[in-house]
Amino acid sequence: MVVALLALVPLAYVATYATVIGPVELWQLVVRPRILDLLGHTVALSLSCMAATAALGVGLALLVERTDLPARRLWHGLLVAPLAVPAFVNGYAWVSIAPSVHGFRGAFLVITLSYFPLVYLPVVAALRGLDPALEESAWSLGHSRRRSLATVVLPQLRPALLGGTLLVGLHLLAEFGALSLLRYPTFTTAIYDQYGSTFNGRAATAMAGVLVLLCLLLLLADLRLRGDRHYARVGQGAARRTVPIALGALRWPALLAPVLVTALALGVPSWSLLHWLRVGTSAELPLGELAGAAGTTVTLAAIGALATTAAAVPVVWLAVRHRSRLSTLVERSTYVANALPGIVVGLALVVASLRLVPAVYQTALLLVVAYAILFLPRAVVTVRAGLEQSPVVLDHVAQSLGLTPLQTARRVTLPLIAPSLGAGAALVFLAISTELTATLMLSPIGTSTLATEFWSASSELRYGAAAPYALLLVLISVPATVLLMRQERLAP
Amino acid sequence: MSSLTVTGVTKVFPARGDGSRTVAVDDVTLHVPHGSLTAVLGPSGCGKTTLLRLVAGFLAPDAGEIRFDDRVVAGAGRPVPPQTRRVGYVPQEGALFPHLDVAANIAFGLPRDGGRADRVEEMLDLVELPRDFAGRRPHELSGGQQQRVALARALAPSPSVVLLDEPFSSLDASLRESTGRAVARALRAAHATGLLVTHDQSEALSLSDQVAVLRAGRLIQAGSPADVYMAPHDPELARFVGGATSLPGESDAAGTAATCALGRVTLSQPSSADHLVLVVRPDQVVLVADGVPARVDDVSFYGHDAAVRLSLAADGTALVARVTGPSAPSVGDTVQVGVAGAVHAYPAPVHD
Numbered sequence: 028m029v030v031a032l033l034a035l036v037p038l039a040y041v042a043t044y045a046t047v048i049g050p051v052e053l054w055q056l057v058v059r060p061r062i063l064d065l066l067g068h069t070v071a072l073s074l075s076c077m078a079a080t081a082a083l084g085v086g087l088a089l090l091v092e093r094t095d096l097p098a099r100r101l102w103h104g105l106l107v108a109p110l111a112v113p114a115f116v117n118g119y120a121w122v123s124i125a126p127s128v129h130g131f132r133g134a135f136l137v138i139t140l141s142y143f144p145l146v147y148l149p150v151v152a153a154l155r156g157l158d159p160a161l162e163e164s165a166w167s168l169g170h171s172r173r174r175s176l177a178t179v180v181l182p183q184l185r186p187a188l189l190g191g192t193l194l195v196g197l198h199l200l201a202e203f204g205a206l207s208l209l210r211y212p213t214f215t216t217a218i219y220d221q222y223g224s225t226f227n228g229r230a231a232t233a234m235a236g237v238l239v240l241l242c243l244l245l246l247l248a249d250l251r252l253r254g255d256r257h258y259a260r261v262g263q264g265a266a267r268r269t270v271p272i273a274l275g276a277l278r279w280p281a282l283l284a285p286v287l288v289t290a291l292a293l294g295v296p297s298w299s300l301l302h303w304l305r306v307g308t309s310a311e312l313p314l315g316e317l318a319g320a321a322g323t324t325v326t327l328a329a330i331g332a333l334a335t336t337a338a339a340v341p342v343v344w345l346a347v348r349h350r351s352r353l354s355t356l357v358e359r360s361t362y363v364a365n366a367l368p369g370i371v372v373g374l375a376l377v378v379a380s381l382r383l384v385p386a387v388y389q390t391a392l393l394l395v396v397a398y399a400i401l402f403l404p405r406a407v408v409t410v411r412a413g414l415e416q417s418p419v420v421l422d423h424v425a426q427s428l429g430l431t432p433l434q435t436a437r438r439v440t441l442p443l444i445a446p447s448l449g450a451g452a453a454l455v456f457l458a459i460s461t462e463l464t465a466t467l468m469l470s471p472i473g474t475s476t477l478a479t480e481f482w483s484a485s486s487e488l489r490y491g492a493a494a495p496y497a498l499l500l501v502l503i504s505v506p507a508t509v510l511l512m513r514q515e516r517l518a519p
Numbered sequence: 520m521s522s523l524t525v526t527g528v529t530k531v532f533p534a535r536g537d538g539s540r541t542v543a544v545d546d547v548t549l550h551v552p553h554g555s556l557t558a559v560l561g562p563s564g565c566g567k568t569t570l571l572r573l574v575a576g577f578l579a580p581d582a583g584e585i586r587f588d589d590r591v592v593a594g595a596g597r598p599v600p601p602q603t604r605r606v607g608y609v610p611q612e613g614a615l616f617p618h619l620d621v622a623a624n625i626a627f628g629l630p631r632d633g634g635r636a637d638r639v640e641e642m643l644d645l646v647e648l649p650r651d652f653a654g655r656r657p658h659e660l661s662g663g664q665q666q667r668v669a670l671a672r673a674l675a676p677s678p679s680v681v682l683l684d685e686p687f688s689s690l691d692a693s694l695r696e697s698t699g700r701a702v703a704r705a706l707r708a709a710h711a712t713g714l715l716v717t718h719d720q721s722e723a724l725s726l727s728d729q730v731a732v733l734r735a736g737r738l739i740q741a742g743s744p745a746d747v748y749m750a751p752h753d754p755e756l757a758r759f760v761g762g763a764t765s766l767p768g769e770s771d772a773a774g775t776a777a778t779c780a781l782g783r784v785t786l787s788q789p790s791s792a793d794h795l796v797l798v799v800r801p802d803q804v805v806l807v808a809d810g811v812p813a814r815v816d817d818v819s820f821y822g823h824d825a826a827v828r829l830s831l832a833a834d835g836t837a838l839v840a841r842v843t844g845p846s847a848p849s850v851g852d853t854v855q856v857g858v859a860g861a862v863h864a865y866p867a868p869v870h871d
Contacts, residue, residue, distance in 0.1 A: 424672075428607075443616075
């Protein structure tokens, strides 16, 4: 319960603030030309990026999963790899070597390249989960391969595709670093500027309110989709793979697509990073600062990961073992909080802590709370998968053999969910390590993490100095990407 | 081991969204003598698993009493929690602890002092598994082996009662029979008092000392397998347990025989009613030289025997005959049928 309440703090903040300001003034704050401008920017970028990632994700997934493209396994790995490059690092990489990449076109390019794996991955998972017998039945009923792709396969991909696209939307609404570097103002960057320059709580809150509405809209769409999503494959046994579609003469030209995407999404950032590393090391490499920032990051991330996983356990326990309307609500409420951008969570915690418990403002405690709110769903999803592996019948057996509930938890449940607890904590650890927005707003003065150091260097156009931090950030993200790839369902 | 006595037990599940209450177990009274195995038989949804969970203590009854020998475990005051009831529980899929090997699974409910290893070997012998299985993990065992380990785990702490919840239903047909027999042997060797829940009538009849038939939460009949098979409580049970066919018949003046579409048959018990419902089991329908003519509609050939579906030439009454495999007729043949042995009869329901 406490966990759920905590997770709802940001939402409550926006709601109460909106009522305190009053509808009239709120309306005036919202319908300023500036806000409408931002709204136009945000919606235009969201819609175009969602469309582009959907097209790119499905196209590449079909190409890699269903055709005889050369070296398909290699391409699969390379197409997931952009997830390991945080979008703000990607933005930095592009803008630092090609200053002309900015504004809408720049943002569109960088965001699409950073986020298309969010569509690609679930679609590939869905394709792999499809029972080949479905397609085989369609062929035997006289549909050509091409036609059965449209009549049987694509409809089955719809939930994965829409889910992935909505995820892109949510990520984009929360994106701050990349868009700020690319000088494309959206609500998130404007809130940050407002907060940083004038500390204008009301204007920032009004914008946060609109942003939250947009996020909730996407979340509602996602929940509706999840409601009627069903597993495509119910039978047992190992899934067969369908016979790949022969591309024939197009086999080699088709390679161009993944080559181009990989070059843009991976090649450019890598080249840019290496370039700036070379240039940067001509000056002195600040090993001490680097180690200090890395140390702080690891400490914060470790504490945050422990706290978040500990908070996830009771939520999952209630949701899985004591399924009721209330426990589902508790679980769902943590997801709502996750749809909120880091900027809103940060803002809400700043205001709430100043109002209610000023002592914790500017402390690491508040930052850890923000991390827990932001990343709780990742831990919940992982721990939940683990607890579902430990069916309640095992508890019954243990009880019938004379164990009290507490002994049962220690000797049966805990050993069974330990791996998923570890995986959940690791995922949260890695997510915190590369978190930028909330860290910038909430970290105690004088605290420098890899992300904040990278940010201060790159936003002051000291590209060479930023490079080593960027490299470390990418390296930290790699294991998280591998873990995510293993999860069937991507955490929202 | 102790005997199990269930007296007037009722369990009602609360209203769901549509306001309907479900009476899962309705005033059931049953006695399982010390060291014997009782099968609770019924179609799915009849409340048999609920009854088992009530005995195990995972559920508390709304009315009635459950006793292990003279110890009341549910009914008076707070029910005894499952961990102190000392029941052995073998669930449907075995549910071995996946993080423990076979030995640790079997020793799970044993006290931590010495003698655990000896007891594990003893149990492996009892369920007829080789001793070197002790180090295996559950996923390295076949389904039947997992069930045997689950039974060994349940029996290791010498429980008062062993409860088996459809333990063989997840096994394929060939394993089901051999595992079932091995489990029944192990239970007998351990002198265990057992309650076996199943929907498979041949499993219930072949493994148990007593069969208790449950329908819609109510106990219809409890008796020896032979009783339940030969003298079922009503025609519906006769169809369920023996696959019998019901025929209308008229009793003669003495009430010891009756006339029906199959001619004159002897009754297993004298009846005072004029109008009767006769139940004829497939094993009672025989192909004879001079009987009632019937047409063969369908033959299911099983090798050792065959089920022959017939319709009587006179009025089209459908019948099933079980004959030895080699003697099975072909579809479309006309054969002569008669009835072997005495037939069980019920007074016909009165229509107005």
